Amino acid sequence: MFDSFYEATTTIFNQSIQAWKESGKKVVGYTCSYVPAEIFFAADILPVRIRGIETEGMDIGDAYFGPFICSFPKCILQLAGKGKYRFLDGAIITPGCDAMRRLDECWRKAGEDYQGIVPPFFYYFDVPHKTLPHGMKWFQEEIRYLIDFVQKHFGLSISDEALRKAIALYNQGRQMLRELEEIRTRADVPITGTEAFAVTVAGTVMPRDVYTEKLGRLLESLKTRPPVSAGKKRLMVIGSISDDIEIVELIEKNPNALVVAENLCFGVRYEGNLVAETGDPVMAMAESYLGECTCPRMFGKYPERLEILKEKIAAAAIDGVIMQNIRFCDLHGSEHGLLERDLEKAGIPCLKIEREYGPLTDTGRMQMRIQAFLERISK
Amino acid sequence: MRAEVKEYNFDWMMNRGVAAASLAADGTVKERDLLLRYVPYFKGPLEAILGEGEPGAEFLKMMAKFFDNLLTAHQKGKKIAATTFCFSPAILYAVDAVPVTFEILTALASMMWKRGAFDYLDFACEAGLTETSCSSQRGAIGAYFAGLGEEPDFMVCDTPGVCDTNANAFAFASNYLNKPFFQLNYPQRLNDGRTSQYHIDDFKALITFLEEQTGNKMDYDRLKRVLLEVEKQDTIIADMEDMQMAVPSPVPPLYNMFIYAGRFICSGLPEYTTALEKMRTAVRRNLENGICGLKSGVEKKRLFMCYIDHYTVDMTFWKWLDYKGLSHLGSILSKTFMEGTGYTKDIDGSAYKMDTSSEEAMLNSIAQLNARLPMVRSIRGPYDQPNMWLDETLAVARAYKADCIIYNGTPGCRNTWGMVKPFARDLEKMGYPTFIMYDDAFDDRVESWENTRARLEEFFTVRGLL
Numbered sequence: 001m002f003d004s005f006y007e008a009t010t011t012i013f014n015q016s017i018q019a020w021k022e023s024g025k026k027v028v029g030y031t032c033s034y035v036p037a038e039i040f041f042a043a044d045i046l047p048v049r050i051r052g053i054e055t056e057g058m059d060i061g062d063a064y065f066g067p068f069i070c071s072f073p074k075c076i077l078q079l080a081g082k083g084k085y086r087f088l089d090g091a092i093i094t095p096g097c098d099a100m101r102r103l104d105e106c107w108r109k110a111g112e113d114y115q116g117i118v119p120p121f122f123y124y125f126d127v128p129h130k131t132l133p134h135g136m137k138w139f140q141e142e143i144r145y146l147i148d149f150v151q152k153h154f155g156l157s158i159s160d161e162a163l164r165k166a167i168a169l170y171n172q173g174r175q176m177l178r179e180l181e182e183i184r185t186r187a188d189v190p191i192t193g194t195e196a197f198a199v200t201v202a203g204t205v206m207p208r209d210v211y212t213e214k215l216g217r218l219l220e221s222l223k224t225r226p227p228v229s230a231g232k233k234r235l236m237v238i239g240s241i242s243d244d245i246e247i248v249e250l251i252e253k254n255p256n257a258l259v260v261a262e263n264l265c266f267g268v269r270y271e272g273n274l275v276a277e278t279g280d281p282v283m284a285m286a287e288s289y290l291g292e293c294t295c296p297r298m299f300g301k302y303p304e305r306l307e308i309l310k311e312k313i314a315a316a317a318i319d320g321v322i323m324q325n326i327r328f329c330d331l332h333g334s335e336h337g338l339l340e341r342d343l344e345k346a347g348i349p350c351l352k353i354e355r356e357y358g359p360l361t362d363t364g365r366m367q368m369r370i371q372a373f374l375e376r377i378s379k
Numbered sequence: 380m381r382a383e384v385k386e387y388n389f390d391w392m393m394n395r396g397v398a399a400a401s402l403a404a405d406g407t408v409k410e411r412d413l414l415l416r417y418v419p420y421f422k423g424p425l426e427a428i429l430g431e432g433e434p435g436a437e438f439l440k441m442m443a444k445f446f447d448n449l450l451t452a453h454q455k456g457k458k459i460a461a462t463t464f465c466f467s468p469a470i471l472y473a474v475d476a477v478p479v480t481f482e483i484l485t486a487l488a489s490m491m492w493k494r495g496a497f498d499y500l501d502f503a504c505e506a507g508l509t510e511t512s513c514s515s516q517r518g519a520i521g522a523y524f525a526g527l528g529e530e531p532d533f534m535v536c537d538t539p540g541v542c543d544t545n546a547n548a549f550a551f552a553s554n555y556l557n558k559p560f561f562q563l564n565y566p567q568r569l570n571d572g573r574t575s576q577y578h579i580d581d582f583k584a585l586i587t588f589l590e591e592q593t594g595n596k597m598d599y600d601r602l603k604r605v606l607l608e609v610e611k612q613d614t615i616i617a618d619m620e621d622m623q624m625a626v627p628s629p630v631p632p633l634y635n636m637f638i639y640a641g642r643f644i645c646s647g648l649p650e651y652t653t654a655l656e657k658m659r660t661a662v663r664r665n666l667e668n669g670i671c672g673l674k675s676g677v678e679k680k681r682l683f684m685c686y687i688d689h690y691t692v693d694m695t696f697w698k699w700l701d702y703k704g705l706s707h708l709g710s711i712l713s714k715t716f717m718e719g720t721g722y723t724k725d726i727d728g729s730a731y732k733m734d735t736s737s738e739e740a741m742l743n744s745i746a747q748l749n750a751r752l753p754m755v756r757s758i759r760g761p762y763d764q765p766n767m768w769l770d771e772t773l774a775v776a777r778a779y780k781a782d783c784i785i786y787n788g789t790p791g792c793r794n795t796w797g798m799v800k801p802f803a804r805d806l807e808k809m810g811y812p813t814f815i816m817y818d819d820a821f822d823d824r825v826e827s828w829e830n831t832r833a834r835l836e837e838f839f840t841v842r843g844l845l
Binding site for chain 1: 506507508509511512513539540542543544546547548549550551553554555560561562564566567573576577580581584760761762763790791792793794795796797798799800801802804815817
């Protein structure tokens with residue numbers, strides 16, 4: 001049941017992308033959850049999240065990025081430079097954070113040295129940092145420009161009707177992910193955190209209709225699956241971007257640990273947000289994608305994010321929160337400082353871990369800290 | 380934080396140093412020399428500033444006025460707005476609020492105190508900011524987190540999309556200190572109609588926020604007075620910039636710092652105008668006499684700092700420039716991008732124009748001015764996009780006949796570290812020897828000044844510049 005999700009999650013050029021390419025259709029990658037994937041599904045283009053797994057070495061990443069930069073965009077650039085993203089017909093860069101938005105220049109500049117690594121459709125999607133009316137207006141316009149650009153570049157037409165259908169399909173998947181999240185909040189949890197995270201990440205790189213169908217079957221199977229939560233501490237993982245299931249696996253290697261919730265960019269944080277299926281589809285996508293403010297890039301919205309987190313912690317009866325941030329990720333790193341203060345005050349134990357993205361070279365150090373944390377919350 | 384550091388208020392301590400120095404400037408040479416014997420830790424920077432004569436004295440008086448405004452604001456029933464160097468304080472003066480600009484206070488502490496801003500930098504991390512966040516905010520913010528500064532009433536910053544780390548520090552501070560917060564936001568481009576409309580829409584939202592926080596309705600007569608003063612100031616700066624194009628440059632290196640420090644804390648205040656006028660007089664005198672602004676009178680090479688300067692202990696960077704015969708042609712911080720400046724001719728649509736003919740025109744003017752402050756102007760979008768950092772740097776380097784370009788920042792500057800290597804390569808391709816410094820402009824513990832200096836000297840030697 002989980003094999004196809006695992007394969008999709010742990011491989012850049014996974015089988016479903018290979019099959020899509022073999023059918024002669026286009027693939028467009030995007031770096032941030034603020035890009036409405038529905039646009040591409042409506043155009044019969046496969047949208048996939050650009051990821052950094054499978055990185056070996058950092059010679060290319062380090063040649064373009066400076067030293068004081070998060071390793072996630074460096075890993076992406078490394079993979080691009082090595083030709084691992086040559087299957088992309090397009091790439092969209094967004095200002096999710098400064099390091100990620102600089103991938104725009106570094107990727108283009110690396111393309112001057114490594115021929116053919118910049119996809120023919122290379123687009124900067126300018127997402128504002130506020131939800132005031134002019135911010136929403138700007139974002140709607142950006143979505144319309146993106147649609148226009150896709151239409152012109154790929155010589156196709158994206159109708160409102162096609163967008164509505166895509167929204168409906170994505171919402172179906174979102175509802176299922178919400179259901180999965182709800183199942184994980186129960187006293188008896190039939191799925192490990194690693195499995196659940198693999199399922200969620202897979203949704204960002206698989207054709208949505210295929211994914212939704214598989215997800216439906218998974219949910220059905222969970223109804224009869226025995227629980228895996230007995231005697232375990234219920235943990236939540238939050239923080240910097242993570243598309244690597246190894247980080248959850250590392251936590252769950254401890255026999256008394258189970259990750260029952262996460263609040264991560266590749267997790268249900270975004271994938272759980274529904275988009276209105278009536279009215280103007282562009283406005284609906286703008287409202288949903290920008291309006292939720294669940295990422296620290298939306299400055300000044302910390303109180304809202306704290307409340308969302310507290311609700312999730314209460315719903316899933318969390319025993320402890322593991323806050324991980326990639327080194328040089330100030331947005332999550334600093335917000336963790338506030339969250340630690342406020343959650344601990346509310347009686348919720350927290351562990352802050354700074355790490356590098358990429359091959360988990362410092363697993364020993366991280367594991368020791370996780371084990372110490374588990375000891376603390378087991379007392 | 381060490382107990383002894385907690386014994387002294389941060390801004391009060393800085394004020395006493397600056398105010399006493401400004402008074403010393405009015406005394407006799409003998410009196411001044413006597414004073415310097417009693418301030419061994421401040422001696423170096425004060426000597427350097429007072430050594431600039433009247434402009435240095437006026438700069439100190441302007442700083443003293445800024446601190447006096449800050450320390451007496453609450454007594455006078457005014458609100459204190461914590462803000463950042465890329466946000467024009469003019470709008471705050473227009474609503475009768477008092478700005479406190481964290482980066483300037485960090486720079487002052489870094490330059491003036493034997494221990495720099497180290498204790499405060501560390502305390503900000505104890506409070507929860509990451510140690511990799513930008514030290515320019517972190518220094519002063521640390522002191523304010525520790526309750527060693529006047530309590531701000533609200534926070535205003537800009538730059539999301541321009542510098543996350545900056546905005547993040549203010550967002551953190553607003554939560555840590557439980558103060559209302561407003562962030563001005565910028566799209567990636569600068570000079571198209573859609574972007575300009577976004578600027579003014581966001582600026583109007585800012586005005587609403589300021590009115591709510593200060594309890595004062597925007598007084599457009601006062602705004603007009605402030606903006607006219609800003610225009611006068613930017614005109615004087617533009618005059619000096621024109622003269623700075625001469626070879627040798629008649630502008631002393633330290634004036635660049637005077638220019639932007641004043642702009643970031645006293646824009647629109649008459650004290651800043653006075654200081655600028657004194658500087659312009661001195662620069663004009665130098666130009667008329669064919670004298671270089673360097674102490675030695677010999678300009679060996681001309682240097683453009685494409686980002687920020689180096690502020691750590693005892694103003695060593697500025698002394699080194701003078702000692703080595705390097706004319707400082709300004710930095711991203713010192714250029715105003717007011718219409719008519721030499722460097723903006725090359726980059727169409729990059730300048731702003733002051734128009735005080737109506738309320739709407741004034742709001743548009745200050746929104747456009749703000750949109751051209753450092754970082755906001757040039758690193759909001761891809762560096763090689765029209766009007767952005769590469770265009771700006773090349774335009775300035777050409778106009779000022781720079782011999783080389785140096786990048787200096789802080790490890791916290793994610794925005795520039797994200798692309799400075801390709802940027803430097805592009806500058807090199809255009810014929811400008813470009814050096815990337817790996818120090819921290821505010822924290823000598825990242826790299827000692829001695830090491831920084833050695834690496835700078837290596838660059839000048841290896842590239843055959845000196």
